[in-house]
Amino acid sequence: MPHAPPLGALLRQYAAGSALTCEPVDQGLLNRGYRLCTTRGRYFLKHHFDPETAAPAAIARQHRATQRLADLGVPVAPPLAGRDGRTVAVVGGHAYALHPWIEGRHRHGGQLTAGQCGRLGALLGAVHAGLERVMPTEGRATGAVPAKAATGALSGSPAGTSARALARSADPADTFALIDDLLTRVRRHRPADSFDELARHRLLERRALLEQHADRRPPRGGSVGWVHGDFHPFNLLYKGDAPAAIVDWDRLGIQPRAEEAVRAAAIFFVRPAGALDLPKVRKYARAYRRTAGATPSELAAAVHRVWWERLNDFWMLRWHYERGDTRADPQFPAASALAVWWTREYDAVCDAFVE
Numbered sequence: 001m002p003h004a005p006p007l008g009a010l011l012r013q014y015a016a017g018s019a020l021t022c023e024p025v026d027q028g029l030l031n032r033g034y035r036l037c038t039t040r041g042r043y044f045l046k047h048h049f050d051p052e053t054a055a056p057a058a059i060a061r062q063h064r065a066t067q068r069l070a071d072l073g074v075p076v077a078p079p080l081a082g083r084d085g086r087t088v089a090v091v092g093g094h095a096y097a098l099h100p101w102i103e104g105r106h107r108h109g110g111q112l113t114a115g116q117c118g119r120l121g122a123l124l125g126a127v128h129a130g131l132e133r134v135m136p137t138e139g140r141a142t143g144a145v146p147a148k149a150a151t152g153a154l155s156g157s158p159a160g161t162s163a164r165a166l167a168r169s170a171d172p173a174d175t176f177a178l179i180d181d182l183l184t185r186v187r188r189h190r191p192a193d194s195f196d197e198l199a200r201h202r203l204l205e206r207r208a209l210l211e212q213h214a215d216r217r218p219p220r221g222g223s224v225g226w227v228h229g230d231f232h233p234f235n236l237l238y239k240g241d242a243p244a245a246i247v248d249w250d251r252l253g254i255q256p257r258a259e260e261a262v263r264a265a266a267i268f269f270v271r272p273a274g275a276l277d278l279p280k281v282r283k284y285a286r287a288y289r290r291t292a293g294a295t296p297s298e299l300a301a302a303v304h305r306v307w308w309e310r311l312n313d314f315w316m317l318r319w320h321y322e323r324g325d326t327r328a329d330p331q332f333p334a335a336s337a338l339a340v341w342w343t344r345e346y347d348a349v350c351d352a353f354v355e
Contacts, residue, residue: 005034005047009091013082014098016040031250035101042101044077047094053250056088056095062249063087063097065226068134074126077102077245104237104244109269114283116241117269121284123243124231124264125291128257131226169305170312172214178314179207185321195329199317202336209343210311218305222298225257231264258302261288262353266306266338274337275345281352296354303350310339 007019017040025033025044031054032047048054067078079087079097089096112120186200228235229251237244265284269277285299316332319325342349 005032005045005096006091007036010045010089010096010098011038013084013089013091014080015083016043016080016098031248036098043080044099044101046097046099048096048250049094050250054095056090059088059095059097060086062252065131065135065252066249069127069130072126072130072134074130075123075243075245076249077247099247102237102239102245102247104239106233106236107238108233109277109280110271112268112280114280117280117283118287119243120236120268121261121287121289122291123246124228124261125288125294127228127231127246128225128260128292135226168220169218169308172210172217172312175210175312175314176207179203182314182317182321189321195320195332198333198336199320202340203314203317205340206311206314206336209340213311213343216304216308218301218308222256222258222301224254227253227255227257227260229253229255229260231260232267256302256305257292258294258298259306261285261292261294262299262302262306263309265353266310266342270334270338272334274334274341276338276342276349276352278348278352281349282355285353286355299353300350303353307339307342307346307349310335310342313339 005022007022011017011019017038019036019038021035021037022045023035025035031049034045034047036043036045048059053059063079066076070076070078077099079099081087082089082098087097089098109117183200183203186196186203189196228246228249230248231246235248236246265281266276269280269284271277288294289296289299316328316335319328320332
């Protein structure tokens with residue numbers, strides 16, 4: 001098994017028995033996970049591999065947050081404590097955490113009923129309201145962002161800014177330069193393939209849209225608070241029709257909360273052709289606003305900022321052409337089409353979030 005974790009040394013730090021089987025879980029883009037079966041039960045072993053989120057102190061903060069949310073009744077999977085009482089095990093300079101194994105499956109918005117869409121919005125609202133209760137507030141007073149914040153591997157740009165709560169929105173001049181660079185990389189890619197053809201089409205299309213809408217650049221973000229940071233279908237497990245656990249809290253940090261709500265909806269409810277299922281978005285957004293105490297004006301501003309973010313965002317193409325990493329390629333057709341559709345249907349999207 002590639003990148004096999006040091007099971008003997010790890011399990012000696014826990015009262016979790018001896019390893020019987022250990023299988024990689026392949027869905028994460030940033031960190032590594034394993035389904036572990038021992039003489040004491042089944043567990044999820046997480047290797048915090050991504051250097052942006054692997055500091056033991058940051059991981060311990062995530063663990064405290066999930067335990068406090070669990071105490072409030074939010075469906076999460078807090079880690080197990082080791083024999084020394086700590087939830088982060090460091091072996092060979094690498095950080096690991098052991099969680100109970102949660103049986104469940106991932107569900108995208110097309111698999112949710114209207115009622116379940118409302119329940120999803122209420123769940124994210126409960127996360128934001130719960131974090132408001134259990135997490136420290138000094139970060140908001142000082143403008144600090146305690147954790148490396150980003151929109152997440154499926155929800156925008158994994159290499160997001162650590163000061164998103166205070167960051168300026170994307171500058172079109174920088175985006176135009178990036179588009180030119182990516183077009184050059186597309187032209188030089190050999191052998192050319194269908195992905196190159198779609199990438200070139202979307203880059204030219206996006207450049208034309210930005211030229212048309214460059215004067216709509218939004219101001220800085222609005223109300224901020226603690227957020228999950230990467231709320232999308234692969235980070236939510238369902239058991240039957242009910243959410244069983246929100247997982248992967250690596251991007252926990254202080255960000256504009258309403259933007260996370262909009263960003264999550266744009267992932268859960270995007271259709272393969274790149275349109276959002278607006279009736280489901282409306283159910284989700286109403287429940288979120290009610291549970292989180294968010295106002296329609298907050299959601300409207302968040303819609304604008306996330307739309308602009310998507311219009312200027314090319315992280316999937318950067319992974320493909322700059323890093324040679326193709327894991328996000330299957331997401332590109334729908335994600336790239338969404339920015340175009342959203343621009344055309346801007347008013348309808350905004351209405352769905354604020355009505």
